[in-house]
Amino acid sequence: MADELVFYSNPMSRGRIARWMLEEVGAPYRTEWLTYEGSMKAPNYLAVNPMGKVPAILHGKTVVTEAAAICAYMADAFPEAGLAPPTSQRADYYRWMFFAAGPVEMAVSLKGFGIAVPKERERSIGCGSYESVLDALSYAVSRTPYIAGDSFTAADVYVGAHISWGLQFGTLEARPEYQVYWDRLKDRPACLRAKAIDDEEMHRQLGAAKAT
The missing domain is CATH 3.40.30.10 (Glutaredoxin)
Incomplete structure (x- = not known):
C-alpha cells in the first residue's frame, strides 16, 4: 500500500x-x-x-x-x-526555484513592509535590492519557455505562483515578460483545479466568519 x-x-x-x-x-x-x-x-x-x-x-x-x-x-x-529534469540537467531548476524562495521572497517582503535597504548595505543582504531582484527574475523568465528549459517543471510551479501573486496584488512590477510567462502557466488543468479547491474553501471560511 x-x-x-x-x-x-x-x-x-x-x-x-x-x-x-x-x-x-x-x-x-x-x-x-x-x-x-x-x-x-x-x-x-x-x-x-x-x-x-x-x-x-x-x-x-x-x-x-x-x-x-x-x-x-x-x-x-x-x-x-x-516534474523534474534529469539530475544532470537540474542547474537552472534548482537555481531559479531557490532564487524565488530566497531573494524574491525577501525583496518583496521588505518592500511590502516599507523597509528600504540602504544602498551601501545591499551587498550584506541576500536579495541585494528590489530592482536587481526584478531584473534577475526578468532574465530568468525570458531565456526559455519555462524556467528550466523547454519543459514545465516543479520550478515553474514555485516561480509561477510568486509571479501570479505579484501581478495580482502589485508586489511585483507589471513587466510584460512576467505576464507572458504567467500566461503560459495559468490555464494548466492542475493550476485551475488547485485554485478552484482553495477558492471554495476560502469562501466557505469567510462565509462562516461572517455568520458568527
Missing part, C-alpha cells in the same frame, strides 16, 4: 503553491484545513511543523515543510509525473 499523503494548509496562505504542485503530481492526498491562531498553533500540528505555519505535507512518516521544499520533494517522490 502506498504511503498516505496528507496536506496541511489554509486557503489564504502559501499552501496554494503546494496545492498546485499536488495537483500536478496527481497522487491521491487528503487535506487537513488549519486556522490561524487556532489549529495551526495546536500541539498536534506543532509536532508536524514547530513554526506553526503552513503548508506542510506528511508522506507516510516523512514531514516536509516550506513550499519550495515541498515542490522539490514531490517531484522526486513521484518521478512518473515528469
